[in-house]
Amino acid sequence: MIKVGIIGATGYAGQELVRLIEQHPDAQIVTLTSQSYAGKDYSEVYSSYAHKSYVCQEEDIEKMADICDVIFLALPHGVASKKINNDILNKVKIIDLGADFRLQDIDVYEKWYTTHYSKDILPEAVYGLCEINRDKIKGKRIVGNPGCYTTCSILSLYPLVKEKMIDLSSIIIDAKSGATGAGRGLSLPNHYCELNESVKAYKIASHRHTPEIEEQLGYAAGEKIVLSFTPHLIPMDRGILATCYATLNDNYTYDDIRRAYEIYYKDEYFIRLTKEGVFPETKWVKGSNFVDIGFAVDERTGRVIVIGVIDNLFKGAAGQAVQNMNILFGIDEKTGLDYIPVFPA
Amino acid sequence: MIKVGIIGATGYAGQELVRLIEQHPDAQIVTLTSQSYAGKDYSEVYSSYAHKSYVCQEEDIEKMADICDVIFLALPHGVASKKINNDILNKVKIIDLGADFRLQDIDVYEKWYTTHYSKDILPEAVYGLCEINRDKIKGKRIVGNPGCYTTCSILSLYPLVKEKMIDLSSIIIDAKSGATGAGRGLSLPNHYCELNESVKAYKIASHRHTPEIEEQLGYAAGEKIVLSFTPHLIPMDRGILATCYATLNDNYTYDDIRRAYEIYYKDEYFIRLTKEGVFPETKWVKGSNFVDIGFAVDERTGRVIVIGVIDNLFKGAAGQAVQNMNILFGIDEKTGLDYIPVFPA
């Protein structure tokens, strides 16, 4: 049994992680912490856990490192980079669900986020996008678990970038997310009556997942990419849909594009390509680790349009974190993750 | 491995059953049928199953009986009673999710529903409300799986009736259900824009779950019960909340009532009593087999008010059906059902 610690267990992503580890056949929670609710029973924070009994602990990562095999961090950016050091990494694997170990370019990190406090460690961190970096993840001590929008966006575009089928300067990602993406913190925009029955864009040309997508797609391309990313808030709990636009470099047909996707994804259990003419909906993957992807070639404009969907709390956060754990510990990648989507939910 | 057949696998309850059996460690689907979609791939009917491959079969219950250990029926009322006979029951266990084997009083059945075509078999059918009838279910050949409203209503009131703490003529159940309860069939009232952002009562004083609740609570009371039951439709996918009112027979306190509930439920894994002053929400049990129950004594009116919640497709249909299967086959009742609720979803 993999012994698991969870720091920041009372946010939505933290809670999803608790749920998945609890139901994981080869892992068990040793301790979970919460700054806001330390000392409280977890079931007071989430009534859905009324039949379980954990007490939220004060965080003490040093101690946790002694008793855990892996620690998940689900914290605001800038916090994890202060906590992690070599001593800890010598004792325990770290999977960080925050942003601190996702970007390798420190200047980019500090421009879009804040000061980074473990620049020495950053280079060994691996970007935990499992389907792309599986081999690089194995054996690592620390994983930067990808963002929700980025997971969906990168996986939607990766084969096209890798196969050099699109004009890299033409990429536009118009993404739509359910409200769990905004977290559990109170704010007027997330008040029920304000968010319900409405749709809006936010952080236009300034969302922090932009450089993360650019860096990873840049690695795939072998050159720097600058792209447009626009997130939108949708009146629903879970789900991300990314609508990706790019100009094709040639008169590629649907079949040409499909071949590219199959090169990279045909053996990927968690990536499901839809049939021609079919485009995925977020509801098809809710409560699961699946990424559904469909695409169309628009001959009129010479563009390809790719639609990708994920459950933002599952494949977009906790599910992928568990997938990374499975890879790190050398067990079947699907273990504890092979859920059929819950429908309709 | 228990070999499972599912007849009527493409309705919402049927699909939930497919999902739960697929994920059940000790059972596997041998065949699933659909009248509407025979010959089609199941993933065309439910895109959430894109990674699976079943073909929807024409129904042939005789054949299925030869190759299955248990057959689940998820059919409109009046259909199952035509299909079941002694030959079949000699070969295979039957769990009927429809109404045909729930009511023992044939006159009541025929008054509220339609002609019953297997009156000879009805007496041996057991009402599959697991927490109440567990011992009666064991060894049976045929189980009438309870309705969604009835499961929630009966479990909410059972201890009070059994302990004779309430005036049996005073029972009023005001129930609220998500829209999956209305099924997948198209109709104007279930068209998105009509149902969304609205609440309504329906089938007032005439809903067919009324006699089912009355019969079962009548058994508990040892006398005939007539009660009021009013269902409401709520703009959400899943969940039932039953608000139950009854006049107390004495000046019972909260603790008196609580003791009654604990007599019957303290060892029931899937029934969770909330703390005093806390009342359950449907979201706390979504995607799980739990029944959460809370109650208050209103000294001003001399009434007890009980709130019970379930996931109507899970404990209210497919989950309880699997629970019945587990009981019939003598395996741990929680097997394949021990999910933490998916939250927020």
Next chain:
Amino acid sequence: MIKVGIIGATGYAGQELVRLIEQHPDAQIVTLTSQSYAGKDYSEVYSSYAHKSYVCQEEDIEKMADICDVIFLALPHGVASKKINNDILNKVKIIDLGADFRLQDIDVYEKWYTTHYSKDILPEAVYGLCEINRDKIKGKRIVGNPGCYTTCSILSLYPLVKEKMIDLSSIIIDAKSGATGAGRGLSLPNHYCELNESVKAYKIASHRHTPEIEEQLGYAAGEKIVLSFTPHLIPMDRGILATCYATLNDNYTYDDIRRAYEIYYKDEYFIRLTKEGVFPETKWVKGSNFVDIGFAVDERTGRVIVIGVIDNLFKGAAGQAVQNMNILFGIDEKTGLDYIPVFPA
């Protein structure tokens, strides 16, 4: 033109009032105040007003009394009773949307709410339920505008109580409200992801609208009434549905009941009785001042079940407040209120 002042204009009910007065042909806003947003442009508080320009003022009721014909107060309970005195009432009409002038029984008020600071004035306040108290409202200086649940509940039951057709000790009101009823203040239960896709009961046997319903129905009955009232929160913005249960005093038929409703409501423009067998949904009255009422006789239990629906912010708050203004100023009661419901919305 009636000169209007609004105190507490930035809550949901306050805003609805601003909207209705702005569109009222015979009234105009002279000043509007907000404690939280004083000095801010109203369109910063509500972007829907981007084409208008008001500045939220600091409240100064004395000054307002000099320049207004009527002042609406939309304030937390206990605040209005401190502000109102004889000097003010000599200068301006007051319509209070809060609870302070609704209950005549001061002990009941102080038990369910807080200390009352204008006990001398309370006796002359009229309960502004227009369809019932129209004649009493005329000429008054101060109106206690009814609560949302109470408006719906009282109007649903009034004819039955007045005509002595029901057992007064048997009344149960199970009410369902959209989330605007909980206001604009932030709280975890009203956070989008918590409230969405869920239903719950709250303040069971303890909601403050209970004594208000009891007092008014008590006047209608000519005797004290004690009843059960249970509010529920529904995942939608607007609307209240009250499901009312009572035991009939005799073998009354549907037609008997209908006659009772027609005695009181047949000339009431804003009350619409549905046809036999039809029960109203909240969506049918959204964005309007209408109250739709339907009912059924349940011969099996001897009960009548009445369903009433309103838009909680309109007839349940601001609309009725304007209706009271129209009565006070002797203009056609429908002025500025005769909107067809917005559907689907």
Next chain:
Amino acid sequence: MIKVGIIGATGYAGQELVRLIEQHPDAQIVTLTSQSYAGKDYSEVYSSYAHKSYVCQEEDIEKMADICDVIFLALPHGVASKKINNDILNKVKIIDLGADFRLQDIDVYEKWYTTHYSKDILPEAVYGLCEINRDKIKGKRIVGNPGCYTTCSILSLYPLVKEKMIDLSSIIIDAKSGATGAGRGLSLPNHYCELNESVKAYKIASHRHTPEIEEQLGYAAGEKIVLSFTPHLIPMDRGILATCYATLNDNYTYDDIRRAYEIYYKDEYFIRLTKEGVFPETKWVKGSNFVDIGFAVDERTGRVIVIGVIDNLFKGAAGQAVQNMNILFGIDEKTGLDYIPVFPA
């Protein structure tokens, strides 16, 4: 009083038109027709009209032309073009809410839609986008009322195209619509439980509003435009949000762009430009004729991103149709349309 006939009054857009004309001070409904519900009372089709009494008529446009001043058609495409001829236009003004008189390029119409049956009349039809074509509308006999997506998209981009600030080959419009846009006809994708809590794209690179946007923006540009348009379905009743992307032709600043918008819109009552850094939400315009527009310059990519929102049934259909009527009959364009958005709704 303008005498109004409405053909196709029982769809969602038709109903919104009935509502707006009913509340219009200078117009009145003379007759309304419905193919599906002829002979039925309108309040049976829409319960929100319980206080009104119209009977749905069989359509007879010849007769209607004799008694009406203007006829609105809300019909499936291909139907209106069969009904309209010179005789009718000599007697009555026509405002067609369908697609038949929107496109001037007959080949484009017949490629994207179907055969056109009044090619002789088409050239005199005016595209009723009021803010752009106001002067051309005056005096016309027939108006093609714009589509919902097109109204939002064109108005969002018009100043940029007109002022030649963007690369015309770079335009991408990613649009999101509430479910009323899909109409009242039953279908599985619009079944509550399927659409709720999900988001999807549809008719990718093939939606019929594409050529309409292209034709109109092409007029503005003085050259042919080909662009990408992708509609999405959002789980809400009303509202369209268009996210528009285009590459800037120069290093334009926010202020440069703003000046362009103000040239065309500063005197437009129904167009509200948001402040810098503020982007509109659909909820801000619900139940109103307003178009809210905000934009940002993304220096990193050299693109401008424009967000426009409307209520699809109001400014996107019935409201604009009434606005066209007001223009045709020479009355104040705001008459019967000057509603503050209903919020929260």
